[in-house]
Amino acid sequence: xxxxxxxxxxxxxxxxxxxxxxxxxxxxxxxxxxxxxxxxxxxxxxxxxxxxxxxxxxxxxxxxxxxxxxxxxxxxxxxxxxxxxxxxxxxxxxxxxxxxxxxxxxxxxxxxxxxxxxxxxxxxxxxxxxxxxxxxxxxxxxxxxxxxxxxxxxxxxxxxxxxxxxxxxxxxxxxxxxxxxxxxxxxxxxxxxxxxxxxxxxxxxxxxxxxxxxxxxxxxxxxxxxxxxxxxxxxxxxxxxxxxxxxxxxxxxxxxxxxxxxxxxxxxxxxxxxxxxxxxxxxxxxxxxxxxxxxxxxxxxxxxxxxxxxxxxxxxxxxxxxxxxxxx
Numbered sequence: 408x409x410x411x412x413x414x415x416x417x418x419x420x421x422x423x424x425x426x427x428x429x430x431x432x433x434x435x436x437x438x439x440x441x442x443x444x445x446x447x448x449x450x451x452x453x454x455x456x457x458x459x460x461x462x463x464x465x466x467x468x469x470x471x472x473x474x475x476x477x478x479x480x481x482x483x484x485x486x487x488x489x490x491x492x493x494x495x496x497x498x499x500x501x502x503x504x505x506x507x508x509x510x511x512x513x514x515x516x517x518x519x520x521x522x523x524x525x526x527x528x529x530x531x532x533x534x535x536x537x538x539x540x541x542x543x544x545x546x547x548x549x550x551x552x553x554x555x556x557x558x559x560x561x562x563x564x565x566x567x568x569x570x571x572x573x574x575x576x577x578x579x580x581x582x583x584x585x586x587x588x589x590x591x592x593x594x595x596x597x598x599x600x601x602x603x604x605x606x607x608x609x610x611x612x613x614x615x616x617x618x619x620x621x622x623x624x625x626x627x628x629x630x631x632x633x634x635x636x637x638x639x640x641x642x643x644x645x646x647x648x649x650x651x652x653x654x655x656x657x658x659x660x661x662x663x664x665x666x667x668x669x670x671x672x673x674x675x676x677x678x679x680x681x682x683x684x685x686x687x688x689x690x691x692x693x694x695x696x697x698x699x700x701x702x703x704x705x706x707x708x709x710x711x712x713x714x715x716x717x718x719x720x721x722x723x724x725x726x727x728x729x730x731x732x733x734x735x
Contacts, residue, residue: 411554411708412450415441421456421500422465429459438462453554460502467502473596474730475587477618481641482634483605485626486661488515489696490722491602494622496520496705497723499557503597506546506590507553509562510610512569516602517561520553521703524563527551531560535582535613536572546590558596573609580649583613598730607641615645620730621653624661624690627673635681655729658684659722664692688722691715 419426432438438459441449451459460466478491488511495507495516509516510531514524533544550558573579590596603614615621623638625631635658646652658681664670678685693715699706706716 412442412444412452413456415449415451418451418456418459421502422459422463424463424465432459432463453556456500457555465502467597469503469597469730471591472504472594473506473587473591473599474619475599475601475617476620476622476726476730477601477603477614478622478624479601479603479611479614479618479638480623480625480634481605481607481611481637482626482630485605485634486624486690486696487605488519488602489700490622490624490659490661490690490719491600492516492519493705493707493719494723494726495557495598495600496553496707497719498598498600498727499554500707501723501727502556503727504595505557506550506560506596506599507557508560508599508601510566510601510614511562511604512564512566513604514562514564517559517563518703519700519705520557520559522551522553522559522561524561527561527563530562530566532566532569532572534560534586535569536576543586546586546595562602570609573613579609580612580616584617587617607637612645615642615653616649616651618653620655620726621657622726623656623658623684625658625677626662627660627664627670627677628662629669629673631673631677632680635677656684657686657726657729659686660689662692663689686722686725688718688725690718690722693718 415429416426419429433440441451443449478487480487495505499505507516508531517524529544529549534549537543549560553559573582576582601614604610625635660674660677663674691714693713695706695710695713695715699709702709706713706719710716
């Protein structure tokens with residue numbers, strides 16, 4: 408993935424400072440001097456921003472981290488991988504130590520974050536399924552670094568057997584929850600963002616039983632309501648069977664086009680029928696998402712001023728607002 412660079416104003420906005428204050432800190436020697444390109448323009452890299460956060464004490468914190476965000480919908484083609492990869496990228500930019508977990512064998516989150524799925528020998532499978540020596544891999548053995556603040560547990564086609572292997576394990580529904588608890592003891596991450604497969608199987612059940620926050624993207628087409636009805640039926644079944652209720656559930660309208668009457672009508676229907684769950688942010692249809700996916704980069708890298716980038720920034724801020732307002 409191409410390294411991102413940030414202008415002083417962008418960095419100041421990320422850190423909640425004024426540009427003048429950022430430059431004052433630099434002049435006073437409180438933070439290292441910024442980089443300059445061939446034209447003499449000032450810029451910062453990911454590494455520089457993390458140094459500044461620690462130097463001036465503006466790193467955000469959560470109570471009882473990590474908070475587990477499952478980007479989930481049993482219906483395929485709704486934009487889960489695009490939403491989850493950009494959400495993970497933006498939370499990391501915001502200062503939260505973020506772990507992205509790709510649980511879909513197709514590896515779309517992995518490719519969206521600039522990685523080649525087939526190049527990895529270890530995936531989520533090795534974290535959940537013990538080897539012949541009864542050893543399960545730790546997150547440090549599986550993850551790769553995307554940025555200093557963003558790590559990825561990748562996925563590839565070797566995970567196609569995960570459901571079958573989970574079925575053979577004791578307490579098979581709780582393998583991911585136990586793995587997360589292990590991560591929690593080390594205090595490495597603030598947030599874990601999981602891209603879920605478009606199905607309801609043992610992998611999905613593991614994700615739902617570990618989730619603190621379920622974010623369901625809904626593509627505004629004729630099948631939107633059918634997918635949500637099935638999702639909420641499954642959540643009710645889990646509540647009855649496992650006595651577990653996901654603390655926060657949010658639905659995000661995705662791929663919205665105001666010029667299409669069907670898009671407006673479906674959004675109105677969602678807002679009427681699922682009012683307690685619908686996010687304020689509506690993610691608009693934007694060809695820049697396709698461009699970013701083709702280039703295997705987040706939209707924040709390829710098209711930082713696009714409407715899609717602005718919508719994902721708004722959605723990330725809203726998700727964090729809900730998390731900070733919810734006590735775990």
